[in-house]
Every structure is written in structure tokens, then in C-alpha cells.
Amino acid sequence: MLKETELKRPNRLNFTGGWNYDPAPESASNVKLKETYQHFINGKFTEPEEGKYFATLNPATEEKLADVADGSAADVDAAVKAARNGYNKYWSKLSGRDRARYIYRIARMIQERAREFAIIESLDGGKPIRESRDVDVPLSAAYFFYYAGWADKLEYAFPNRNPKPVGVAGQIIPWNFPLMMAAWKIAPALAAGNTVVLKPAETTPLTCLKLAEIIQEADLPPGVVNFVTGAGATGSEIVSHPDIDKVAFTGSTKVGKMIHKSVAGTNKKLTLELGGKAANIVMDDAPLDQAVEGIVNGIFFNQGHVCCAGSRLFVQEGVADTVRDKLIDRMESLIVGDPLDKNTDIGAINSQKQLQTINNYLELGLNEGGEIYQSSCPIPDKGYWVAPTLIGNVSQSHRIVQEEIFGPVLTIQTFRTPAEVIEKANNTPYGLSGGVWTDKGSKIFNLTSQLRAGVVWANTYNKFDPTSPFGGYKESGIGREGGLHGLSAYLKF
Amino acid sequence: MTQTLNEIPDFKTLSPRVDQVGVEERVARFNTRSIKKDSKMYALKLALSMVDLTTLEGMDSPGKVRQLCYKAMHPHEKLEDIPKVAAVCVYPSFVRLAKETLSGSGINVASVATAFPSGWAPMKAKLDEVRYCVDEGADEIDMVISRGEFLKGNYGYIYDEVAAVKEACGSAHLKVILETGELQTLDNVRRASDISMYAGADFIKTSTGKISPAATQPVTLVMLEAIRDFYYKTGKKIGMKPAGGIRDAKLAIRYLVMVKETLGIDWLDPDLFRFGASSLANDLLMQIVKQQTGAYQSLDYFSKD
Amino acid sequence: MADRLDIQKTYKMYVGGAFIRSESGHYYPLTGKGGKLTANICLATRKDFRDAVTKARGAQEKWAGRSAYNRGQILYRIAEMMEGRKDQFIAELVREGLTKKQAEKETLATIDRVVYFAGWTDKYTQLFSTVNPVQSSHFNFSLPEPMGVVVVMAPEKPSLLGLVSSILPAIVGGNTVIALASTGAPLSALTFSEILHSSDVPGGVINILTGKTEDLAEHFSTHMDVNAVVYAREDESMLHQIQENATGNLKRVYHVWYKDWYSDEVDNPYAIADLQETKTTWHPVGI
Structure with missing residues (x-):
């Protein structure tokens, strides 16, 4: 450790003692978490086929928050079937305008329950409430709001290209911005006319499962959005499932490369947002x-x-x-x-x-x-x-x-x-x-x-906005999320 | 180690640039601090002890000044264990009266001088006014800089003017009012702060209260950062006084948060931080009573002077 | 003069602005009607490819740094020079088995395509850029930037039109290219190289190798300093292999395949966009 004397600073400021802030905890009393969470498949919370669960912890206390279903190949298959069915039967038959209405609904309902989402995000992931309250949750709602508006305007986004949805998107998201990453993935996918199977990270599944409640309350047709929880093995079941048309992954470059290899030679579209x-x-x-x-x-x-x-x-x-x-x-x-x-x-x-x-x-x-x-x-x-x-x-x-x-x-x-x-x-x-x-x-x-x-x-740093494309060069990923650019990942031309 | 100031720096290049959006973001982040319970009470009392109770009106009268001094010494009779305010701030004509009224209280008398608020007067007249105030017993002099000269880029003039007033102050403390509402940009605020400190200011102060906007949090933050850099460089602790526009306790506490997290706890002291305000004191008192009793208060129960 | 012996042309590869033989000295014979030798064609090796990548990388920043107007002029110059030497292209295509009419059609279509893409250099940025209306007080915009070094595996047929059509989108967008010409019909690729050489295309911007995919595909797709591969061939199993190999540095792989390389759908600026990265820049707006 670097010692004070090595800092060579004569005139140091003093930040210890004096006026200290008392604890100002956000009350979690109106947040209701279930003891157990199932997968969300075909519009319903669904028991895992093999009956296995794992615990998600509060990293600030190391206490268990809930048990969450551990997704098997059978669960993923059920979710993909539901998504395919949701695509064929409902979502692909809706007009862009009607898709927009559903997505707007989701945006509004996130705003209504913003504080609850923020608290759960902080409980499950460990991030400060100041950030979950001021960044993660409002931005998540904003992504849904932004992409909702695209649903009936896709022709203008890609002139002369006749954009069509890809079909069923398999999406795997990391633990650092659980709700926001779900929003980045789900909102453009739905706007472009796809249905979704999404796996949240195993350490932070709770806000996604709360989002499932909203999707239920918003009356989305069954199978349009499905959540399967689990760890890496569950994710690889999604990636390798033959009826997935598009894979979107955010996470480490190491896993991103594995996914890249796994979809090689298939016709699956791929976007990666990596390290x-x-x-x-x-x-x-x-x-x-x-x-x-x-x-x-x-x-x-x-x-x-x-x-x-x-x-x-x-x-x-x-x-x-x-x-x-x-x-x-x-x-x-x-x-x-x-x-x-x-x-x-x-x-x-x-x-x-x-x-x-x-x-x-x-x-x-x-x-x-x-x-x-x-x-x-x-x-x-x-x-x-x-x-x-x-x-x-x-x-x-x-x-x-x-x-x-x-x-x-x-x-x-x-x-x-x-x-x-x-x-x-x-x-x-x-x-x-x-x-x-x-x-x-x-x-x-x-x-x-x-x-x-x-x-x-x-002259700024770490700013994000739904209108602003985000994504990497070289080994940091393939494709962009956000803005008009983010739509193309979910369309075929 | 303290560096001595052998020569006058080049004020055109001395000050670092300031990014307005970055400053506003920082302020927004300060404002997310949630100050509750004991830490709130501590802050309320601290803020009260930093108030320069001020009356600077054309219609001021000896009676009003006397009342203000009484309020300064006895902010709220019903409350025990509350601090006195730091100073009473009046026009030059009332300095002697205020000094006599406050005698023995430990409360300083501050006077505005140098053709407050515009600063448009011959240099000699300004210095005479400063000497007059000091002779009348003022402990602190709040001068205004010549914004016209500053905006022309005549920084040497500002340096000379502050240095001359400082000399005229003798042992009285000098607060330099930048009138940031007229300087308009944060880059100007930063530069004026630096010039004032290098020229000998003991305090830098945002505003006269006669121009809108008066004190704002972004302006205050930029001045606190200038004070910090001056301290890093010289080891000298310069004071800060936002004035005008700070009417309620909540906002005052936000200023204290800025001070604490920008300059550290040494500056949480009436010797180094003041609020120039008149109605703030009563809101602080109301909040103190509210903290003690749990009941929200009415201004009808607090004396207005 | 009837008995005069032909002066036969030596078909070399074009790398870094120079005409080279394969470092290995290997070649393959190209035969015409009746199995008669048409020419000996260089068989590029992985080392030739490695050298070409070095040249392409070295040229990329400067090429991208040229003004869009200048790149457009250079590309248009290619078309002008091809027009002047179209008979030579036609003759070569005929030697490779096309009828005169087919050869003429292909040559003219190629020249037209160069003109078409030359016109995009100073326009595609406007199509694919956005100013993003972010919530905060920032000016936010997204611009396309070239990916860098692109490998193009040109189609077997049409040899000239396919090669040029699959190189152009990369070049227009400021990338540099290492292209593998048609194995069975590489002659016009050399003449195209000569055009590049005598037009104002800087050395290293377009590098053209001849040889066999099976010798090179693996190196194309595993080289860590290649940013993208344009695979303009039909064989899906090789595509699969290339995609898998590309994982090493996550190079972008595009399968470009047209049933009809003459069709208007090839005249398409989205092919330029595919070989661009999007860079988003933020800056505060304040006083």
C-alpha cells in the first residue's frame, strides 16, 4: 500500500471526523419478494422440469434473498417453443403500431414501480441505490419507451431494405446491470417484431423476474417474452438451441468467443457486447x-x-x-x-x-x-x-x-x-x-x-442513452445496441 | 511546505478551464446526499453559526439594524443550546451602531464597501470608504470587484484593486464579492476567484444579492475548487461565502455537503465558510425546532427582523 | 511477320504496390481449350498472405485518412483506365473461356460498378451517421469508421466482376484489402492490378493474391491482424470453418453471395456499411 509520506503532498485535505452523515437507508419494507421464483414461460411462472433451484444472495449481507429455478435443456426447449409459438401465433401477426402499444405499456409500468425495481436491483446485485434509482431503472424504462416508438417506423430506419423480424431471439445478459441489460435486449427485439427467450445472470435474476410480472400485467401475448434462469450451462442451451434465430450476448470476451464459435456455421444472427x-x-x-x-x-x-x-x-x-x-x-x-x-x-x-x-x-x-x-x-x-x-x-x-x-x-x-x-x-x-x-x-x-x-x-464519461449506439471494436464485441443502429441486430433484410 | 508568492501570476493562463456540464453533474450528485437525524441537527446548527445576518436596503434604519443585532445574539429565545450567527452585515453608515449593539457578543460586524453594489466610484473614494468602515469598527469588509474592468480582460486592474483594498483593511478581514451573476461564465468565476485570492482576499464571496442570479451551487462549487487549488499550492486557507438566494435549510445543508466533500472538514467552520442571507436563519431555526419536537413549524412563531 | 513468337505475359501477384511472385516459387498451370497451357499462375502461400497483411495494415490509416472526395477521384480514375484498356480485359476473359459477347458484358459491367461505388465515397457517411438526441446536455453523434484490414475471397465466377464488386465496398469505406482472385480464372485480376498500379491507388490498399482457397482459408481466418473476411463464394462448409476460426480475434465474417452479380442489388451501399464500425462520441454542451 502506498503510504502517506510517499504522496509528497504538503497540503492535504482532511476528510475524517467532524460532520458524518447518519445512515439513510432506503426502506425495503414495501418490496415483496417471493421465497421461490420459477421460470417465466408462455406467460406463466413455470416449475423447472428437473425441479432444481439455486439461491440468489444479497452480496452486502451474504443472506439468501430467494430460490430461483435452475434451467435445464428441457426448460430452455419449452421456452423456445413458447417463443416460437408466440411469434407465429401472435407477435408476427400484430401491426407495428400494436407492438408499440405493448412496449409503451411496459415502459410505463417500469416507471410506476421504479422504486421497487431500484431496491431489488440493489439488494440482489449490490449496487448503490443512488445508481439503481437514478440510472439503471429510469434508463431501462427509457429504452422501452424509445424502442416502442420504432415498432411502426422500421421502414424509415432502413430505407430500401424491407426489414423483417428475425424470429426468436435468445438473449443472455450479465450481472452488472440486470434490468437495464434486459431492457437493452428486449425492447429492440420486440419492436423489430421478434419474440424472446432471455436468461438473466445467476447472481442477479430478481429484477428480470419482476419484469416478468410486469409483462404478465401488461397482457403481452403468451410466449412473446420468456425468462429462463440459470447459470452458464442454461445459457449454452439457449445458444445451441436449433430453433433460435438470433443470439444476443453481453458478458465476458471469453464466453463471447465460445458463443461465436458455437454459432459458426449456423444461420443464427449474432451480436456480442463484451469486455x-x-x-x-x-x-x-x-x-x-x-x-x-x-x-x-x-x-x-x-x-x-x-x-x-x-x-x-x-x-x-x-x-x-x-x-x-x-x-x-x-x-x-x-x-x-x-x-x-x-x-x-x-x-x-x-x-x-x-x-x-x-x-x-x-x-x-x-x-x-x-x-x-x-x-x-x-x-x-x-x-x-x-x-x-x-x-x-x-x-x-x-x-x-x-x-x-x-x-x-x-x-x-x-x-x-x-x-x-x-x-x-x-x-x-x-x-x-x-x-x-x-x-x-x-x-x-x-x-x-x-x-x-x-x-x-x-470531457465526460460513462453516459448512456437509448438513442445512442453502444458497442465495441475488435474483441469488445460485434454490433451495436441502442439507437437506430441497435435495431438492425434484430432484423433481416 | 508553503510556497511564497514572489510574483504575480499570469491570470490569463493561471486558471484551469471549467466545464459547465461537468460542474452541474457534480452538483446534482452532491444533492443526492441524504442528511438525516443527528447529522441533520449538526448541520442545521453549523449552518446557523455560519450565517452573516444581512440587511442592505435603501430603507434601512437604526431601528432595523438594532433588531437585526438582537436577532443575531438571540436567534430564538425558546431554544437553548443553539449557536449565535457569525456576523451582522450592514451598510457603512450603520457599522458603529451595530458594533455597539453587538458589543461583547463575539459576533462580528461586516460592512459592504467600495461603492457597493456596482463598484462604480473612483479608487480613492472606495479606499476612503473602506478606511471609514474599519475606523467605525468593522471586523470584516465585503468589497466588490470592478466587473466592467474584469469583463474587458483587465485582470491586472482587479488584482491591484483587491490588493489596495486589502491594504486599506488593515487587520479587518477582506471578503471579495465577485458578483458572479454578472461574470456569467464559470470560467470567469474561476479566474476572478484566483485573482482575488492571489491579491490577498481572506474570503471570496459570490454576490451582492442585488443581481440575479445570486449564489448558485455550480458557482459556489467552482469557487470552492479554486480555494482548494490555492490551498494545495500555498497552504493558505481562504474562506467562502455564497450570498443571496439561499433561503431554506435544505439548500444550506446541500452547500455544506459541497464544502465537506470538496475541501474537507476544516472548512466546516464559520472562520472559513459563511452564508450571506437574511431569511435563512429563521428556516434553520424552524427546522431545528422541528427536529427536536417532530412537529412541522410555522413562521408565525419565529421573529422576523 | 507471321512467324513472330508471342511475347507471353508473366502473371504475378500484386502486394504492397509491387508485382511479386510467390515467395515459395510455387505455381499452378492454367490451361485453356484442349488442355493447352494458358499461363503459369502464382500459388500464394501463407507467407505471401502474411506479407500482404503487413502491407495492407501499413496502408490503412493513410487510406482512411484521405478525404472522401479524393478516394472518390481515385476510384473513378480506376474506371477511366479500365475503359481505356477494356479490350485487354475482354481478351483475357475470352482466353479463360468466355465468348466475346460475355466478356464484353462483364468488362463493361465491372467498369460501371466501379463508377457506381466511386460515387459513394463521400455519401455513405451521411447515410450511416446519426446525431443522437440524448436526454442529457451532450452533443452525441455516431459515425462509421473503417474496420481496418479486410480479406476478400472473390467468387470463381464472374471472375472480374465478382472480384471488383467484392473489393469495392471495403475500399470505398477506407479499409484496405487482401483479395484472393478466382482460382480458375485469375488472368483479369492481374490486369486489374496493373490498372491499380498505374492509377493513383496507393500501394498496399488493394493487394491481390492468386492461389487456392484450401491453402489459404485457414490463414485468412486465423490471422490476428485481419479485422474482417468477406467470403464471396458458395461453399458453406468452408464458410463454417472460416466463421469458427474467426473467433480468435472476433473478426467479422460476411457471406456475400449473389446469384446474379450483374443485378442492381449488388449496387448497394449497405455492403459498405457492413465493413464499418460505428463510433459514438459524446461531448458536453455548455458555456
Whole structure:
């Protein structure tokens, strides 16, 4: 760990003692969770064929929240059959306008039950309520609202192409933004006229199952949206099911490649949204205080469980010490703890497995000679936690600089010239996102156009919007989600 | 280690740029802080102790100033264990009266000077006014900068003017009012803050209260960040005073959150942070009573001075 | 002069702006009517391909960096030069077994296709870009950017039209290409290379190999510095293999197949879009 004296800072700010915020927990009393959740197939909650269940935990307390059905091949087959039936019998027969009406309904019902969704998202996944309440849930509703409007306008999205739905989409989503990823997947699929079999991640299935309730209440025809819960094996059943026309996956590059291989030689359409190791570049003329905030949003948003996280910080030498000092002071004011507390900035690590992964990387960083600085915030005894972490004295060849850690861990490197930093930024198999901070307009366009990445934030970071296409170059994925571009993944021409 | 200021920096290049959208996002995030229970009571009392109770009207009278001083010393008779406000802020003509009325209370007298609020007067007249206030007993001088010169890009003029007033203040504390509503951009706010601090300001202050918008959270945040950079560089702690527009306790607490998380707890002190406000004190008092009794309060039960 | 011996043309490959033989020295004989030798054709090896990727990668950034107008002019120049040498293309296609009429039709269609795509260089960006009306105070736009280095496996037939039609969408969009010409009818590919050489197409932007798919498909699809493969052939089992191999670096694989390469559906800007990545950029709007 980096010691105070090594920071070489005479004039430190003092963030401990004095006025501390009392706990301000969001009340979970009006949230009703069932003890057991079945699959949602053909409009009904359905027992798993083999009768197996697994527990989903609250990562902040390690307590069980509910038992959730473990999907077998038979369950997936039933869901795909239901989706096919839903497609043939109902969804493909509806006009775009009627599809839109259903999707609008879903959007509105998410808005009505927004707080409940936010609380469950934080309970099940560990993310701070501030984020689930202000980002995940409102954006999820917004994605449904946005794509609803496309359902009857597809001809205008792809002129001269005669767009047609693909059929049944198999969708597999990760644990970092459970509801929002479901929205990113389901909304465009339905708008384009497809039906869906979706598998949420095994550690965070609950908001999807709540969404199933909404889909039921919204009176969607049976089989149009189906949820099968389970782990990787369940997902691979979906991918390999012969009656799936389209596979959409968000998750690790490793699994993405397995899926890529598995659909090779089939006629399944494929979109992949995979890992990243984004460079966040601070030039010496940047608005530094806002840049520091952007660095914090870039890496500590959602505990760093973000594929587009700005996990590699590059600071131009002239301002490197200043930025580091400001960042360390800013990190001191971050509050780690109870995800349901409205003042929590950094919640729980999603699972014990992920905690282990992150800790392994921290150890690796130390062994590789990295200087590690962690904020001194208190951390709860129970649950899975990592304090915000900064690692200096690293170079391109360090594994912690090359590999996606998926936690609140930021590496910091310095550079002198734009050419140097662009070379380093692009020196990765990934290409999902990047950040550039500079006050000079022409420099912004020069740098953003040189970054080989699908999303580039200039003087901001980690912004998302339903109208804005998102997705990666190179090994960060294939295809785009969001905006007009996101529709094409669910259409054939 | 404290760096000495041997030479005047180039104010055209000294200040880092400010991104407005980023500042507003940061403010929005501060405003999600939920301050409850004991931490709320602590904040309410702290805010009360930071109030510069202010009357700056053409129709001010000795009677009104006397009442204000009394309110400053006894914010709410029914409440025990509440702090006094930090200062009373009046026009130069009432400094002596306020000083006498507050005698022995430990409450400072602040006076606006330098042709408040516009600043349009010859330099000599401004300095004479400052000396007059100090002679009358003012502990703190709230000056205005010449926004006309600033907007012309005549930064050297602002530096000289602040330095001259500082000299005229003697031992009195100098608060420099930037009148951010007229500076318009956050880049200007940042630059004016830097010039004022380098020229000797003890406090920087947003507004006269005569121009809309007066204090805003984004403006205040940019000034707090300027104070932070000045402290990093020099080790000197400069105070901050948002003035005007902060009428209720909830907003005041949001300002305190900004202070705490931008500058740390050292600045949670009336010596380094003030609210320039008149109606804020009563809302703070109402909230304190509400916290104590659990019942929502009516302004009819709090004296208006 | 009746007894004058023909000066036979040596058919080489075109890599990095130079005409080369295979590094291995291997070739395969191309025979015409009655089994008579038409020409010896270079048999590209994986090393030839590797060198071509290096050249293509080296040329890509500059090619993409040229103005769209300039790329359009260069492509139009190709058409102009083909027009001037159309007799040579026709003669070569005839040597490969086409009738004069067929050869003429193919040559003219190819020239027309070049003109068609040349016109897209400064237009497709407008079709495939969006300004995205995001909720927050940001200016947000999405632009197509070239994927990078693209391998094109051109169809066996029509040899010239197929080759050029499957290269053009990549080139128009700022990618650089390594193309494998028709194995059975590669002659016109060399003449096309000569056109490229003497027009203003920078070396390395289009590289043309001759040889056999079975020698090269695996390397095309496993090379980690290739961003996309355009597979313009019919054999689905080879496509399957290419898709599987492409997993290594997630290169994009497009199966481009037209029953009729002359049809208007080949004149299609969406083929350009397929070889583009979308980059979305955000910037605050403030004072």
C-alpha cells in the first residue's frame, strides 16, 4: 500500500471526523419478494422440469434473498417453443403500431414501480441505490419507451431494405446491470417484431423476474417474452438451441468467443457486447476538476463492474501529480457500504467469485511492483467489498494494465505526447470505449477519431442513452445496441 | 511546505478551464446526499453559526439594524443550546451602531464597501470608504470587484484593486464579492476567484444579492475548487461565502455537503465558510425546532427582523 | 511477320504496390481449350498472405485518412483506365473461356460498378451517421469508421466482376484489402492490378493474391491482424470453418453471395456499411 509520506503532498485535505452523515437507508419494507421464483414461460411462472433451484444472495449481507429455478435443456426447449409459438401465433401477426402499444405499456409500468425495481436491483446485485434509482431503472424504462416508438417506423430506419423480424431471439445478459441489460435486449427485439427467450445472470435474476410480472400485467401475448434462469450451462442451451434465430450476448470476451464459435456455421444472427479495458486520457489543458470527477465516474461507477469502465488512466506529465492528488482526495470522500443507503457511493462486489477475482488482481498488481493506494473509508464486516483502489508505477506490459479486472481498480500511467498516448490507448485487443479530456476543440476531434473504440466520451464519461449506439471494436464485441443502429441486430433484410 | 508568492501570476493562463456540464453533474450528485437525524441537527446548527445576518436596503434604519443585532445574539429565545450567527452585515453608515449593539457578543460586524453594489466610484473614494468602515469598527469588509474592468480582460486592474483594498483593511478581514451573476461564465468565476485570492482576499464571496442570479451551487462549487487549488499550492486557507438566494435549510445543508466533500472538514467552520442571507436563519431555526419536537413549524412563531 | 513468337505475359501477384511472385516459387498451370497451357499462375502461400497483411495494415490509416472526395477521384480514375484498356480485359476473359459477347458484358459491367461505388465515397457517411438526441446536455453523434484490414475471397465466377464488386465496398469505406482472385480464372485480376498500379491507388490498399482457397482459408481466418473476411463464394462448409476460426480475434465474417452479380442489388451501399464500425462520441454542451 502506498503510504502517506510517499504522496509528497504538503497540503492535504482532511476528510475524517467532524460532520458524518447518519445512515439513510432506503426502506425495503414495501418490496415483496417471493421465497421461490420459477421460470417465466408462455406467460406463466413455470416449475423447472428437473425441479432444481439455486439461491440468489444479497452480496452486502451474504443472506439468501430467494430460490430461483435452475434451467435445464428441457426448460430452455419449452421456452423456445413458447417463443416460437408466440411469434407465429401472435407477435408476427400484430401491426407495428400494436407492438408499440405493448412496449409503451411496459415502459410505463417500469416507471410506476421504479422504486421497487431500484431496491431489488440493489439488494440482489449490490449496487448503490443512488445508481439503481437514478440510472439503471429510469434508463431501462427509457429504452422501452424509445424502442416502442420504432415498432411502426422500421421502414424509415432502413430505407430500401424491407426489414423483417428475425424470429426468436435468445438473449443472455450479465450481472452488472440486470434490468437495464434486459431492457437493452428486449425492447429492440420486440419492436423489430421478434419474440424472446432471455436468461438473466445467476447472481442477479430478481429484477428480470419482476419484469416478468410486469409483462404478465401488461397482457403481452403468451410466449412473446420468456425468462429462463440459470447459470452458464442454461445459457449454452439457449445458444445451441436449433430453433433460435438470433443470439444476443453481453458478458465476458471469453464466453463471447465460445458463443461465436458455437454459432459458426449456423444461420443464427449474432451480436456480442463484451469486455473492455478503456483508456481515459487527461491532457494538460483539461478542465481538471471535472476530469477528476469523470475519472471517478469512469472507474467507480457500479463498483467498476462496467465493461466500458475507464480502467486505464493516462495523465499528461505536466498535470500528473495534480490529478493524482486530487483523485486521492476525491477517493477519500467516497462512501463504501450498504447499497440501500442513499449516501453510498460504492456498494458491494456482486459475488464472492468476483471479489476473489479482484483480490487476485490486487495481489498480482503488488507482485508486479505496482504502488497501490486505497481510500481509507471504513468497510462493513459482512459482505463482499473492495475499497476504491488506484495503482501507480505500472506499464503497458503489466497484466493489471492489460486485463479487464471488472472492479473498482484504476491503473494510472503518464505520457508526454498525444501520439504516445494514442498508441498506448489502442494497444489492447479490446475496443469498447475511451475517454478524452482537453479544452481544445480540434484536439478533441483529433484524439477521439484516433481511438479505436466504439464509444468515446470527450470531457465526460460513462453516459448512456437509448438513442445512442453502444458497442465495441475488435474483441469488445460485434454490433451495436441502442439507437437506430441497435435495431438492425434484430432484423433481416 | 508553503510556497511564497514572489510574483504575480499570469491570470490569463493561471486558471484551469471549467466545464459547465461537468460542474452541474457534480452538483446534482452532491444533492443526492441524504442528511438525516443527528447529522441533520449538526448541520442545521453549523449552518446557523455560519450565517452573516444581512440587511442592505435603501430603507434601512437604526431601528432595523438594532433588531437585526438582537436577532443575531438571540436567534430564538425558546431554544437553548443553539449557536449565535457569525456576523451582522450592514451598510457603512450603520457599522458603529451595530458594533455597539453587538458589543461583547463575539459576533462580528461586516460592512459592504467600495461603492457597493456596482463598484462604480473612483479608487480613492472606495479606499476612503473602506478606511471609514474599519475606523467605525468593522471586523470584516465585503468589497466588490470592478466587473466592467474584469469583463474587458483587465485582470491586472482587479488584482491591484483587491490588493489596495486589502491594504486599506488593515487587520479587518477582506471578503471579495465577485458578483458572479454578472461574470456569467464559470470560467470567469474561476479566474476572478484566483485573482482575488492571489491579491490577498481572506474570503471570496459570490454576490451582492442585488443581481440575479445570486449564489448558485455550480458557482459556489467552482469557487470552492479554486480555494482548494490555492490551498494545495500555498497552504493558505481562504474562506467562502455564497450570498443571496439561499433561503431554506435544505439548500444550506446541500452547500455544506459541497464544502465537506470538496475541501474537507476544516472548512466546516464559520472562520472559513459563511452564508450571506437574511431569511435563512429563521428556516434553520424552524427546522431545528422541528427536529427536536417532530412537529412541522410555522413562521408565525419565529421573529422576523 | 507471321512467324513472330508471342511475347507471353508473366502473371504475378500484386502486394504492397509491387508485382511479386510467390515467395515459395510455387505455381499452378492454367490451361485453356484442349488442355493447352494458358499461363503459369502464382500459388500464394501463407507467407505471401502474411506479407500482404503487413502491407495492407501499413496502408490503412493513410487510406482512411484521405478525404472522401479524393478516394472518390481515385476510384473513378480506376474506371477511366479500365475503359481505356477494356479490350485487354475482354481478351483475357475470352482466353479463360468466355465468348466475346460475355466478356464484353462483364468488362463493361465491372467498369460501371466501379463508377457506381466511386460515387459513394463521400455519401455513405451521411447515410450511416446519426446525431443522437440524448436526454442529457451532450452533443452525441455516431459515425462509421473503417474496420481496418479486410480479406476478400472473390467468387470463381464472374471472375472480374465478382472480384471488383467484392473489393469495392471495403475500399470505398477506407479499409484496405487482401483479395484472393478466382482460382480458375485469375488472368483479369492481374490486369486489374496493373490498372491499380498505374492509377493513383496507393500501394498496399488493394493487394491481390492468386492461389487456392484450401491453402489459404485457414490463414485468412486465423490471422490476428485481419479485422474482417468477406467470403464471396458458395461453399458453406468452408464458410463454417472460416466463421469458427474467426473467433480468435472476433473478426467479422460476411457471406456475400449473389446469384446474379450483374443485378442492381449488388449496387448497394449497405455492403459498405457492413465493413464499418460505428463510433459514438459524446461531448458536453455548455458555456
